[in-house]
Amino acid sequence: MTMSSRLFRFACKKSELRLDITLQCGQSFRWREVNPGQWRGMIGNRVWTLSQDDTHIVCIQHPLEQDSSTRQEEKIKRTNNSGNKSRSCHKTRKTSERENNTEALLSTEKIEALMNDYFQLDVSLEKMYALWSKADQNFAYVSPQFPGVRMLNQDPVENVFSFICSSNNNIQRITMLVDRLCKLYGSPVATVDGTTWNSFPRVTSLAKSGVEETLREHGFGYRAKFISKSAQMILEKGGEEWLFSLRKLPYEECHAQLMTLNGIGAKVSDCICLMSMGHLGAIPVDTHVFQIAVRDYLPHLRSCKTVTDKVYKEIANHFRQIFGEYAGWAHSVLFSADLKKFDSLKNDESEEQNQKKKKKKK
């Protein structure tokens, strides 16, 4: 009973969205480049294959497998608060739309709404880049090589546990761990080209006894306890509903609440604030951002051995001061530009040079 996939195409310039950077810069860890320029991953509980040319994004929707939609655990509603109109549209976004629909395929209208929501397409990056470039010489210098870097509006549960995995770790291994988490505690959603995709685990699954031991056996290291304990703490506080309710809080409160969870410090909390709580000005200060800050903005911090709370706030506030309300988005552009994996995007390196580099490695 194979059901064919559904295709949807919408106009979108690369200056507004670059899939290759946005999906691989370490905000989501669930996208794979299955063919050159073709990305496969999950939004909500559905598998998508995305690609783009100069003018359009192409979305291939892979149908949900029948029994995955009847699985009880998948039916848990994530009612994303109602009312509360005081905040901007980003904060009251309806993630519930992603979750409540169990049809095998979404209508094109719903796909459009989903993509608009996930990629936050109502934010015009071109305009933002222009503003940020005006505000900051360094941004003006760096950003032309890194257009279309866009924040994804992610699922809080996935975001929380993915970034607990991120501590003192590299993107490659984070990706591997997140994948294992889904294989171990998620449930199958669809099989595409012989590969089965699992949903991201429910909090209840991660809170069960024995999870820490199992995760340790699978290479999570000391993060195993963080995951297990945080899942249990979330349940005590009111489950996924509680986590979603944090979206209603002002930034500082949201940040503080997330930090009550085990394995979530200032940096990871800011990642979650920025990527799934709609706080556009949150600045996660990690080793990269610290180095960027020292090199390009705040040289007097060079002598700091560790990023103390005070230094952390100084750097975050500095970026907010320069870039304003959407500082977290701007930070993401600078962060991407600093990743070694994107060196080949910088135009002073010709294709030839990159080829040589690869050969040298071997």
Add this chain to the structure above:
DNA sequence: ACCCGACCTGCTAT
């Protein structure tokens, strides 16, 4: 309020 070492694992550079 600040600093420090310990912590799992696996890839890199030397």
Add this chain to the structure above:
DNA sequence: AATAGCAGGTCGG
């Protein structure tokens, strides 16, 4: 070939 160093940090002292 072995070993330190590091990777989108956090915790407890």
